[in-house]
Amino acid sequence: MGGVNAAPDYVREVSIGEYPSGTVTDQTKQGGIISIYYLGALFGCFLGGWAGDRIGRINGLFFSAIFALVGGALQAATQGATFILVARVITGVGTGALTAITPVYIAETSRADHRGSFLGYVFIANYLGISVAYWISFGLAFVDDGLSAVRWRFLLAFQCFPAIILLCGIKLLPDSPRYLASVGRYEEAREVLEHVRGSADERVQREFKEICAVSEEATRTSPAEFIKVLCGLDKSRAPHLGRRAWLCIWLQVMASWTGVTAVTAYSPVLLSQAGYSSIKQNGLAGGLNTIGIVGTIISAQIVDRLG
Template sequence: MKRQTYIYTITFIAALGGFLFGFDTAVISGANPFIQKYFKLDELALGWAVSSVIVGCIIGAFSAGFVSDLFGRKKVLLITAVLFTFSAVGTALATNFTFFVLARILGGIGVGAASALSPTYIAEISPADRRGRLVSINQLTIVIGILVVYFTNLLFAESFGDDSWRYMLGSEAIPALLFFGLLFLIPESPRWLFKNHQEAKAREVLRKLEGESHITEEISEIEESLKGEQEKVAFADLFKGGMAKITVIGIILAMLQQLVGINAIIYYAPTIFESAGAGLESALRQTVAIGGTNLLFTFVAINLVDRWGRKPLLLAGSVGMTLSLSFLSFSFLSDGGAGSGVLFSILGYIASFAATHAAVMWVVVSEIFPNKYRGSAMSVALFMHWSSTYLVTQTFPWMLANKGGAFSFGIFAVIAALSLVFVWFFVPETKGKSLEQIEKELQIS
């Protein structure tokens, strides 16, 4: 197998964790009206039905890095595939709300772990000049998962009526089992192997990834970055010296990606459109437009992230999101959301997010943490990422019902504007640099 083909093959297999991430997070949007009716839920209980998965995500994201530092990226990805499968079957068969929530939390652990490990693994096996593109493939598979589930939700709703939610949720078992099987075909991360004194295996993996002409230089840089690695990394070490600033940047960037409200739309798109006067079937069809826009503009991110750089894309995305969310808020304020402004504003917001923050956040966060701290630091950043997601998904149904769309999306517009300021002053550019070069330039001690 040619080297480039090999790299892309293992990248796409690892990125199936992103597909399941997208599938799992979006599948609930179509099921919401049916589970609300079946379990007789009010707005706060519906918020818990949706956001309970985020509790699992927080657990998974926080623990994945530490566990994968001990046992390897590949082994923990295999565990996530098992969790996705059990969750899909459990939610589909649930007959009481408690069991349903517990199954959702189980799947959330898989989502949280995959959200941390898939981009980390891809970053660690990628050549520097293509890392942005390759890590962005993880985001591509996330939005493909979202688009696929929007189509299947519509299909199941039209075919099975009130019982369609069981088919929606259970269908996730198919890609989860595929992910589990394909993971046996990928190697362990060479940087993890070096870190855990398996140099012969690491050299063999790097030979396939980098080729003979670059392997000596790559190994030298990895070994240099891992000096002193025998010392155990404690949680407090992430907030000491030069590492503290990088940890905080990673945390805030990961939080902002969710606090701008993306999952309010991904999780509750049919509910938003119904609040604007659309019928359920029409609302489900409009979610397909969201999924299509999300996919289309993810290709924009993949094509530009290694050409324009990380920071320019993040800045452009913050501007686009701020304008789109402001117009969306105004649409609810002026006509209650009854006009076409809601759909067009949401599509503009999705386009701005998908082409920039959606993919680029994962790229930057996977790059700025040094080898020694990457697993642990990613876990902390993703813990805060999913905590922010929980805050949005738990409170949004109540905000929409009690405060209205103008207030809800106005809040997100303000946060998008703040993200512009943060990126401008604090986020470093990492385009075209090896992970070890980035570590040196950031002067992390």
């Protein structure tokens, strides 16, 4: 959306500013279009957690990808502000569900001593995707002097490609051993665990027994259960669970408040206000988000060593 915000034809299509200058005059409306996606993603996170426990991690990812695909296609076909608002909610639901399920799936299939780095690779891919989007935006800024509708419609349509790849490939993966054990499919869980660990030695068998023991005591997640944890009403699972949940929430909030979300969504706009030309805006935006890959690689390599 950072590149989309800088496209004059998009500014005209959703009626938030002037054409052909691309100057945004209705920043409130622009911000609403950006942020309503995160409202959909918030709902999608709850939906993803709920679905992942009931239909499995793989099926949850499959249906989440459908939402992301439909939402991306609708965004690319935008015919006005109301149109894109609805489309971004749909996309947000899909992306939020994917964001909720993917780290769980990776954590459940990775070894404990590599779990942090494997989760770090997820965010390397995330920054890589953002970087690719910004460099595509940079290239499209040269088409018809940046006034073409292709400049922003292709960017919004491009998100459909990874969703299609995910839809085609996700069913080739096995579900996680923990989910399989939670629904009583113990033999499948053992087979998958031995396959992903590459052996059936004593350590793997011990891990399998631990998974089975935990699954017998586990309950499925739900928004109501989450609220109980936040309010400190569920003391049966672990000590200080509510406090730990709030710590996680505020760590995420503070991470966004560093400005990283604003840079991701508004890089060209911020650079324009700083006085850079259109070409430099898009080039610098691509560079800024490419540097993010470096930081994420470093964190993935040290998190399991330093904690």
